[in-house]
Amino acid sequence: xxDHRYDPKQIEPRxxxxxxxxxxxxxxxxxxxxxxxxxxxxxxxxSGEPHIGHLKVYSVGDAVAHFHRRTGRRVxxxxxxxxxxxxxxxxxxRTGQHPRxxxxxxxxxxxxxxxxxxxxIDWDREFGTHEPRYYRWTQWIFLKLFEAGLAYRKEAAVKxxxxxxxxxxxxxxxxxxxxxxxxEVEVRQLEQWFFRITDYADRLLDDLETxxxxxxxxxxxxxxxxxxxGAEVVFRCEDLQIDYPVFTTxxxxxxxxxxxVMAPEHPxxxxxxxxxxxxxxxxxxxxxxxxxSNQERGAADKPKTGVFLGRHVTNPVNGERLPMYVADYVLxxxxxxxxxxxxxxxxxxxxxxxxxxxxxxxxxxxxxxxxPYLGDGPLTDSAPEFDGMGNREALGxxxxxxxGEGKGRPSVNYRLRDWLLSRQRYWGCPIPIVxxxxxxxxxxxxxxxxxxxPDISDYAPRGRSPLAAAEDWVAVACPSCxxxxxxxTDTMDTFVDSSWYFLRYxxxxxxxxxxxxxxxxxxxxxDQYIGGVEHAILHLLYARFFVKALKDLGYLGVDEPFARLFxxxxxxxxxxxxxxxxxxxxSPQAIVERxxxxxxxxxxxxxxxxxxxxxWSDEGVEGVHRxxxxxxxxxxxxxxxxxxxxxxLTAPSxxxxxxxxxxxxxxxxxxxxxxxxSGRFAFNTAxxxxxxxxxxxxxxxxxxxPEVRRFALAVAAxxxxxxxxxxxxxxxxxxTGRRVWxxxxxxxxxxxxERDVVQIVCQVNGxxxxxxxxxxxxxxxxxxxLCRAAPNVQAHLDGREVVKEVVVPGKLVNVVAR
RNA sequence: GCCCGGGUGGUGGAACGGUAGACACGGGGGCCUCAAAAGCCCCUGCUCCUCGCGAGCGUGCGGGUUCGAGUCCCGCCCCGGGUACCA
Numbered sequence: 091x092x093d094h095r096y097d098p099k100q101i102e103p104r105x106x107x108x109x110x111x112x113x114x115x116x117x118x119x120x121x122x123x124x125x126x127x128x129x130x131x132x133x134x135x136x137s138g139e140p141h142i143g144h145l146k147v148y149s150v151g152d153a154v155a156h157f158h159r160r161t162g163r164r165v166x167x168x169x170x171x172x173x174x175x176x177x178x179x180x181x182x183x184r185t186g187q188h189p190r191x192x193x194x195x196x197x198x199x200x201x202x203x204x205x206x207x208x209x210x211i212d213w214d215r216e217f218g219t220h221e222p223r224y225y226r227w228t229q230w231i232f233l234k235l236f237e238a239g240l241a242y243r244k245e246a247a248v249k250x251x252x253x254x255x256x257x258x259x260x261x262x263x264x265x266x267x268x269x270x271x272x273x274e275v276e277v278r279q280l281e282q283w284f285f286r287i288t289d290y291a292d293r294l295l296d297d298l299e300t301x302x303x304x305x306x307x308x309x310x311x312x313x314x315x316x317x318x319x320g321a322e323v324v325f326r327c328e329d330l331q332i333d334y335p336v337f338t339t340x341x342x343x344x345x346x347x348x349x350x351v352m353a354p355e356h357p358x359x360x361x362x363x364x365x366x367x368x369x370x371x372x373x374x375x376x377x378x379x380x381x382x383s384n385q386e387r388g389a390a391d392k393p394k395t396g397v398f399l400g401r402h403v404t405n406p407v408n409g410e411r412l413p414m415y416v417a418d419y420v421l422x423x424x425x426x427x428x429x430x431x432x433x434x435x436x437x438x439x440x441x442x443x444x445x446x447x448x449x450x451x452x453x454x455x456x457x458x459x460x461x462p463y464l465g466d467g468p469l470t471d472s473a474p475e476f477d478g479m480g481n482r483e484a485l486g487x488x489x490x491x492x493x494g495e496g497k498g499r500p501s502v503n504y505r506l507r508d509w510l511l512s513r514q515r516y517w518g519c520p521i522p523i524v525x526x527x528x529x530x531x532x533x534x535x536x537x538x539x540x541x542x543x544p545d546i547s548d549y550a551p552r553g554r555s556p557l558a559a560a561e562d563w564v565a566v567a568c569p570s571c572x573x574x575x576x577x578x579t580d581t582m583d584t585f586v587d588s589s590w591y592f593l594r595y596x597x598x599x600x601x602x603x604x605x606x607x608x609x610x611x612x613x614x615x616x617d618q619y620i621g622g623v624e625h626a627i628l629h630l631l632y633a634r635f636f637v638k639a640l641k642d643l644g645y646l647g648v649d650e651p652f653a654r655l656f657x658x659x660x661x662x663x664x665x666x667x668x669x670x671x672x673x674x675x676x677s678p679q680a681i682v683e684r685x686x687x688x689x690x691x692x693x694x695x696x697x698x699x700x701x702x703x704x705x706w707s708d709e710g711v712e713g714v715h716r717x718x719x720x721x722x723x724x725x726x727x728x729x730x731x732x733x734x735x736x737x738x739l740t741a742p743s744x745x746x747x748x749x750x751x752x753x754x755x756x757x758x759x760x761x762x763x764x765x766x767x768s769g770r771f772a773f774n775t776a777x778x779x780x781x782x783x784x785x786x787x788x789x790x791x792x793x794x795x796p797e798v799r800r801f802a803l804a805v806a807a808x809x810x811x812x813x814x815x816x817x818x819x820x821x822x823x824x825x826t827g828r829r830v831w832x833x834x835x836x837x838x839x840x841x842x843x844e845r846d847v848v849q850i851v852c853q854v855n856g857x858x859x860x861x862x863x864x865x866x867x868x869x870x871x872x873x874x875x876l877c878r879a880a881p882n883v884q885a886h887l888d889g890r891e892v893v894k895e896v897v898v899p900g901k902l903v904n905v906v907a908r
Numbered sequence: 909g910c911c912c913g914g915g916u917g918g919u920g921g922a923a924c925g926g927u928a929g930a931c932a933c934g935g936g937g938g939c940c941u942c943a944a945a946a947g948c949c950c951c952u953g954c955u956c957c958u959c960g961c962g963a964g965c966g967u968g969c970g971g972g973u974u975c976g977a978g979u980c981c982c983g984c985c986c987c988g989g990g991u992a993c994c995a
Binding site: 095316336337394420421425429430436437504699702704707712714716717719720723779781789855856857882893894904906 | 914919921922927932947988992
């Protein structure tokens with residue numbers, strides 16, 4: 091007999107070769123009828139080599155893709171690279187190596203490893219976002235958004251990272267620090283490019299209802315958009331004849347306002363005190379507040395500081411004069427940069443009032459008498475027509491009254507800001523705009539796209555894009571008037587590149603257009619999107635915005651890019667995030683080298699539910715490897731004696747004893763794995779079921795029927811294929827002479843799923859006292875009789891009165907006794 | 909503070925309101941072998957005893973609903989993540 095040693099180094103390259111030679115995973119855009127499925131994992135940023143997180147996300151995605159294919163769908167499962175970005179550029183600054191070269195080298199690493207992992211990718215659709223044939227269309231989309239007024243330039247207070255020497259979008263500032271490098275960000279007043287994502291705030295919010303995403307991701311997006319309903323109320327400063335609107339969610343508390351506060355950045359603060367004796371003090375305060383870091387200023391528990399402006403505004407509901415303050419707890423970015431302060435019913439206003447000896451007034455009854463009171467209740471001490479009215483009802487009534495007087499109106503405010511997309515860096519997609527002194531901002535004509543990123547020698551950022559130094563490139567004739575003009579030298583945020591790549595995959599080789607809308611209609615939306623929860627706000631919000639905007643412009647027909655989202659948990663080592671500095675990095679390449687790709691993939695899916703974080707265990711890998719080796723060896727040995735007959739994979743007939751039990755186990759495994767893969771991604775229990783089946787086969791005695799052994803092993807291999815494709819393909823091929831990926835998903839024979847004898851649990855007062863065998867179709871009375879006859883049940887019923895009997899057919903009998 | 913997750917053996921984890929701990933790791937014992945590796949077999953939640961087809965306890969804590977609760981409800985504690993002066 092041949093030497094049957096499981097050797098992934100032999101098996102894996104052989105099948106990879108077949109898949110590459112035959113372009114097995116390619117799917118055309120041909121108008122073939124039948125169900126389609128678009129399975130997509132978030133595209134990788136190619137830096138160095140793939141890490142363990144990549145192994146996980148593509149193992150999960152590949153399992154889904156294979157399952158969809160085997161259950162009769164045409165599956166689009168492409169791959170690409172998010173290839174622009176700062177790490178490559180910073181590397182270039184240190185070494186002088188062109189970012190394109192280091193990026194392409196990384197991409198080759200990724201390609202090689204994806205092939206070695208056996209991921210079923212349609213390589214014919216591959217691209218990197220840094221390739222002109224791709225970013226040509228990124229620029230085209232930018233122009234379409236520009237034409238529609240959705241991309242615009244404005245001067246604003248923006249977040250600046252002094253380390254990366256570029257501006258950042260709000261989403262890229264985490265705890266006052268740069269999301270990428272961790273450096274504390276500053277605020278600068280600069281003119282920048284923005285996308286008008288705030289126009290879509292309501293739709294981005296409302297359409298969350300229509301997509302099947304994890305609740306926590308939806309919640310994070312809702313919070314980020316931060317819609318609040320309330321009213322805009324106008325407070326007039328009579329001294330200077332200026333109206334100051336404020337946004338409030340609590341117009342019901344208007345009668346409790348006792349002072350008025352402006353943000354230090356508010357443009358009118360200095361004007362209000364000009365030439366007064368308060369000017370010096372206010373100047374000092376504002377300067378101090380502006381120089382304070384975001385971190386310090388952002389702390390909610392910080393004492394409430396502020397300065398009186400020496401001016402007053404009039405409360406529109408009762409004509410009271412309220413003192414005006416400047417205080418850093420009011421933010422310029424939100425609302426109008428000014429607030430009415432109601433210390434009786436707001437924590438922060440209360441804290442400020444305490445610190446500055448301002449009156450606190452109760453206008454809503456309730457609570458235990460303590461102020462501030464944040465709950466609901468009837469109005470008091472407000473106005474005769476509102477007193478006694480529930481505050482929720484009063485809220486509307488007061489807004490109506492204000493609207494009638496022209497002093498306010500219902501209003502909605504969002505936390506979401508427009509997306510700042512320009513970056514003062516080199517390695518990104520050039521913004522296709524020419525700045526002409528005469529014509530202003532002129533779009534580059536579509537026929538001239540792409541605006542190709544020029545090669546430069548000095549990548550160092552100096553507060554402006556390194557592109558600004560490429561004089562030959564910058565100097566250009568204005569497309570509109572022909573006079574000398576200059577190119578926009580900022581590049582786009584790399585999140586722009588990844589906001590539409592899933593559209594390009596559908597029609598990746600189209601040189602005439604970004605895509606053919608008819609082709610897009612065949613594939614979009616993505617049926618199953620898979621990635622890390624760290625993109626819950628950034629990428630996933632931006633991509634949704636792009637799809638909605640492009641739909642409005644008539645280029646596609648869907649409202650949402652990703653119908654179903656799955657977020658996988660992190661892989662840790664020794665309970666901690668893997669990092670070079672901790673020295674706890676597990677390299678996928680080392681694992682694949684040692685155990686093979688199948689072991690690495692199957693282990694990462696077996697370790698636990700894929701949505702949970704999981705800790706890597708070297709011993710656990712060994713266990714999965716042993717399992718694959720055992721399955722393969724059993725299959726190879728069983729195939730020595732012959733193959734299964736051609737045709738459908740069905741159990742031999744006329745089985746009995748252990749042979750029948752194995753056939754039943756196979757049917758059970760088919761059913762179990764199918765269920766685990768259908769509704770949820772319970773890969774861990776699916777693999778456990780195949781393990782159980784394999785264990786049962788390995789316990790068969792030598793005189794077992796060879797066909798049932800082959801059948802059960804072929805079922806095991808077939809079910810395992812989505813998780814460990816090479817070893818499964820190899821085992822299946824030996825057992826059947828056929829290619830498992832061309833086989834339909836196995837069907838469980840219903841007659842084998844049924845049992846004629848079942849085990850019945852006998853309980854007395856809810857405690858298990860005995861287990862008995864009973865015919866599966868036994869009646870309740872029969873089951874009851876069987877259980878009451880059981881010795882241990884009788885022992886526990888001895889001398890007691892039976893008060894109730896519960897029978898769950900096929901399962902259990904519970905006798906309740908006193 | 910608020911919003912999500914999550915607390916089950918030595919470990920990762922299983923369990924439509926119905927046998928808690930599938931599967932795997934680790935551990936113990938055995939077979940094979942000159943020996944080892946590999947492989948195979950058995951045992952493995954805790955406690956007690958009369959050692960059995962035994963009894964009791966056991967899913968973070970305290971209550972509740974139910975014939976029956978890891979699972980549902982109420983009140984807490986702890987851990988992880990997100991978010992935070994957003995008016």
